[in-house]
Amino acid sequence: MIRFVLDGAEVEAKEGETIWQVSKRLGTTIPHLCHTDRPGFEPEGNCRACVVEIKGERVLVASCRRLPTPGMVVESRGERVEKSRRLVFELLLADHVSPDLDSAFLGWAKAVGVEQSRFAPRTASCAPDTSHPAMAVRLDACIHCALCLRACRDVQVNDVIGMSGRGAHSRISFDFADPMGASSCVGCGECVQACPTGALALAGGPVRAERMVDSLCPYCGVGCQLTYHVTGDAIIAATGRDGQANHERLCVKGRFGFDYSRHPQRLTVPLIRKDGVPKEPLDPADPFTHFRPASWEEALDRAAQGFKRLPKSALAGLGSAKGSNEEAYLFQKLVRTGFGTNNVDHCTRLCHASSVAALLEGIGSGAVTAPVAEVANADLIILIGANPSANHPVAASFIKNAVKRGAQLVILDPRGQALTRFASHHLKFKNGTDVALLNAMLHTIVAEEIYDRDFVAARTTGFAQLAEHLKSYSPEAMAPLCGIDAGTIRMVARAYARAGSAMILWGMGVSQHSHGTDNSRALIALALLCGQLGKKGSGLHPLRGQNNVQGASDAGLIPMMLPDYGRVGIEAARSRFEAGWSVDLDPNPGLTVVEMMDAAAAGTLRGMYIEGENPAMSDPDLAHAREALAGLDHLVVQDIFLTETAMLADVVLPASSFFEKTGSFTNTDRHIQMGRQVIDPPGEARPDLWIITEMAKRLGLDWTYTGPDEVFDEMCGLMGSLSGITWKRLDAEGGITTPGGKAILFGESFPTEDGKARLVPAKGLSAAENPDSDYPFVLSTGRVLEHWHTGSMTRRSGVLDRLQGLPAVNVSPADMERLGLTEGARVRLESRRGSVEAAVAADSRLSPGALFLPFCFTEAAANWLTNPVLDPVGKIPELKVSAVRLVPLRHPG
Numbered sequence: 001m002i003r004f005v006l007d008g009a010e011v012e013a014k015e016g017e018t019i020w021q022v023s024k025r026l027g028t029t030i031p032h033l034c035h036t037d038r039p040g041f042e043p044e045g046n047c048r049a050c051v052v053e054i055k056g057e058r059v060l061v062a063s064c065r066r067l068p069t070p071g072m073v074v075e076s077r078g079e080r081v082e083k084s085r086r087l088v089f090e091l092l093l094a095d096h097v098s099p100d101l102d103s104a105f106l107g108w109a110k111a112v113g114v115e116q117s118r119f120a121p122r123t124a125s126c127a128p129d130t131s132h133p134a135m136a137v138r139l140d141a142c143i144h145c146a147l148c149l150r151a152c153r154d155v156q157v158n159d160v161i162g163m164s165g166r167g168a169h170s171r172i173s174f175d176f177a178d179p180m181g182a183s184s185c186v187g188c189g190e191c192v193q194a195c196p197t198g199a200l201a202l203a204g205g206p207v208r209a210e211r212m213v214d215s216l217c218p219y220c221g222v223g224c225q226l227t228y229h230v231t232g233d234a235i236i237a238a239t240g241r242d243g244q245a246n247h248e249r250l251c252v253k254g255r256f257g258f259d260y261s262r263h264p265q266r267l268t269v270p271l272i273r274k275d276g277v278p279k280e281p282l283d284p285a286d287p288f289t290h291f292r293p294a295s296w297e298e299a300l301d302r303a304a305q306g307f308k309r310l311p312k313s314a315l316a317g318l319g320s321a322k323g324s325n326e327e328a329y330l331f332q333k334l335v336r337t338g339f340g341t342n343n344v345d346h347c348t349r350l351c352h353a354s355s356v357a358a359l360l361e362g363i364g365s366g367a368v369t370a371p372v373a374e375v376a377n378a379d380l381i382i383l384i385g386a387n388p389s390a391n392h393p394v395a396a397s398f399i400k401n402a403v404k405r406g407a408q409l410v411i412l413d414p415r416g417q418a419l420t421r422f423a424s425h426h427l428k429f430k431n432g433t434d435v436a437l438l439n440a441m442l443h444t445i446v447a448e449e450i451y452d453r454d455f456v457a458a459r460t461t462g463f464a465q466l467a468e469h470l471k472s473y474s475p476e477a478m479a480p481l482c483g484i485d486a487g488t489i490r491m492v493a494r495a496y497a498r499a500g501s502a503m504i505l506w507g508m509g510v511s512q513h514s515h516g517t518d519n520s521r522a523l524i525a526l527a528l529l530c531g532q533l534g535k536k537g538s539g540l541h542p543l544r545g546q547n548n549v550q551g552a553s554d555a556g557l558i559p560m561m562l563p564d565y566g567r568v569g570i571e572a573a574r575s576r577f578e579a580g581w582s583v584d585l586d587p588n589p590g591l592t593v594v595e596m597m598d599a600a601a602a603g604t605l606r607g608m609y610i611e612g613e614n615p616a617m618s619d620p621d622l623a624h625a626r627e628a629l630a631g632l633d634h635l636v637v638q639d640i641f642l643t644e645t646a647m648l649a650d651v652v653l654p655a656s657s658f659f660e661k662t663g664s665f666t667n668t669d670r671h672i673q674m675g676r677q678v679i680d681p682p683g684e685a686r687p688d689l690w691i692i693t694e695m696a697k698r699l700g701l702d703w704t705y706t707g708p709d710e711v712f713d714e715m716c717g718l719m720g721s722l723s724g725i726t727w728k729r730l731d732a733e734g735g736i737t738t739p740g741g742k743a744i745l746f747g748e749s750f751p752t753e754d755g756k757a758r759l760v761p762a763k764g765l766s767a768a769e770n771p772d773s774d775y776p777f778v779l780s781t782g783r784v785l786e787h788w789h790t791g792s793m794t795r796r797s798g799v800l801d802r803l804q805g806l807p808a809v810n811v812s813p814a815d816m817e818r819l820g821l822t823e824g825a826r827v828r829l830e831s832r833r834g835s836v837e838a839a840v841a842a843d844s845r846l847s848p849g850a851l852f853l854p855f856c857f858t859e860a861a862a863n864w865l866t867n868p869v870l871d872p873v874g875k876i877p878e879l880k881v882s883a884v885r886l887v888p889l890r891h892p893g
Ligand SMILES: Nc1nc2c(c(=O)[nH]1)N[C@H]1C(S)=C(S)[C@@H](COP(=O)(O)OP(=O)(O)OC[C@H]3O[C@@H](n4cnc5c(=O)[nH]c(N)nc54)[C@H](O)[C@@H]3O)O[C@H]1N2
Pocket: 220, 221, 351, 352, 384, 385, 386, 387, 388, 390, 391, 392, 412, 413, 414, 415, 417, 430, 431, 432, 433, 434, 506, 507, 508, 509, 510, 544, 545, 546, 780, 781, 782, 783, 784, 785, 786, 787, 788, 789, 790, 880
């Protein structure tokens, strides 16, 4: 504590607190422009609005930077200070053409008593830059506070905004003074949130919302907290809040991707298929060619009757990781107790199923051992098979912060990415050869005896078998398989083993393989051998994808496991829920996502209830999947749009979007947070919880739930991981980490029978289908920043679709030249299962022979091509590797 005098009063400053901070804490915010106390911004002290007088010092000082010293006497008011401040505002005001009469800048000007300037303007007004679909730039309103620059450089670390020109001609610019829309801007909008003048603003101008609602982002597993600005029944803007996972940061989807909720194609009335019409793709804007509108009574009765007519073994349900914990829990309860089967699954099967299987086997828990934020304490970060700048952009910003702080980033991924320039090494190894690369690293660590002996001895089992297994995986033997030379493999292995603390973050490039479980086993072994988990700055973090995939899995949307991962075959696990739900549960594991499609095609599965998933786009081998779905006797789809899956339904139930209901959501860090209702559902659309409950009643269940609070409290009573939590507590605290509030897990022991982790040898040296002379390219599928999965939501978001609207296949420049292809040329991609047509986009991040196609475009749906072969343990398909050929099309078509 430092005692000093501020405006005549004795005050105390905490260690590291600036004069400005002390003053604010005590209730007086000193005027400020270039300064903000938002997380991630360092004080710069360039605007001079916050100056204060310090007794004995000749010049006024910027209070945002100055730390008080014992006995210091500070005046934040007084004639000298105020005169100086007014001059600052007058000079700035002279140059300022205001697009926003309520801006923070004008507010402060008024507060210090400056409404007009004595000085002549230096610059004339200039035309706004409206090249970006979501944001507008008005440089004549800019006061050069550089908050936008720091937002872009220090907070999000995108390095797009800079200062160009000198002296009076200096100005904010994007890249090389490009129009914003043509620059490398990724649309996170951090600069707009930071700008105090309206020089950087939303394209439609400054917003004046009627009300604000604190909620969450509906997209990825990072779980950003934000505030929605609402006018009438529409969301008009979103700003980041100080959530544990985002500290006010957002990405382009969270910032601008909410308008799908008011898209004219929203389903607003229950639909029943007309008699005799074929199950085929149709125009989502005009469902009434194939469906007729129905009342909720009729639609729900029809939906339930269709299920009741079929034997329980012929029924299955797909729940949603886009829905809340309460919806997921009720959905699996409906399938288990209403249908009477364990045939319930969700998109985790196409996602981290293999990672979860390996984690459960190895360390007894399928969730992350440490939050993303721990990268701040890591000496080394391994990022493998994930592209967070596109898919977890806010998490990526914390990785970039960590690198700037001094952490070493090592990327293992066949394709380059935006984070590559932050990495000390990016090993672009061959697709599908993760086990070869990782086993060679493990081999090095064992052979050179640089593993953590104490940790291995005290905390793990299986070392001897692993060491024996690794003998044949020397870097020299693996180098030709994975395409990385032995020396580099050794160097990276040593760096990881010797790091004081290290995190491993991974994604779909690891999990979506026919040997995805083996890939994860190798990563887990790496962390265990080196003791890189259970301590600060260390851990295993499979970056969870959907906003609630962790919660949906915890809540039991899994065919072999009940809520909290008790296996359905284990009596003790079942009896807990049998008692809680007053039913007998099926002891047989149910079918997984892809197995359901196979069973449907075979005719053994005949009725499906699909809530908030779009398998007619997201499953592998679409020809097979769509035929299977269309062949069902009874398909009920509960969605917000007439998706490719809903087009094949018998009954379509119009649901609520994320913004239209309240519920809890669990992010990738195991942090449960509150999503609060922002607007009402359109037309007759209803909250998912209500629909599931009504369906259950018609299946003979005596459910009386009226809201998420009742459901959540039931979950807390039955699930050990939620014990001690209540809806009331969650509501009050806004976020709770499970289990037990602990961010970093397993510092002492693992939740396995003997408390130790298992080292499991990994096999599987290549993908199931590799390029050959007929299909010479290796196709990898995945994501782009602006779009979400099957595009149902983001292609109906105006800004996102304008930013990225053209279905394109990425091709390496070398292959383009070899094939004589130019940017935008039309090509057909063909695999053994199907074909799609798309435009070519040059991508220097790809190695020759490799192609990349996102799966968000219905016009060129990647899954016509993909291989449905499954990992034997995780049952995940090999979405990351299929063999294709590329046929240039002479004429556009
Ligand atoms: N914008 C956007 N964000 C999203 C989503 C979205 O649809 N759009 N979806 C969310 C969901 S559910 C998920 S699961 C996450 C997924 O997030 P990620 O896991 O980051 O997603 P992907 O783009 O599928 O692929 C990741 C990486 O795998 C690499 N890869 C391909 N083949 C291999 C290989 O054989 N080995 C290795 N090691 N790497 C390989 C690719 O080059 C790519 O960089 O994103 C979430 N966030």
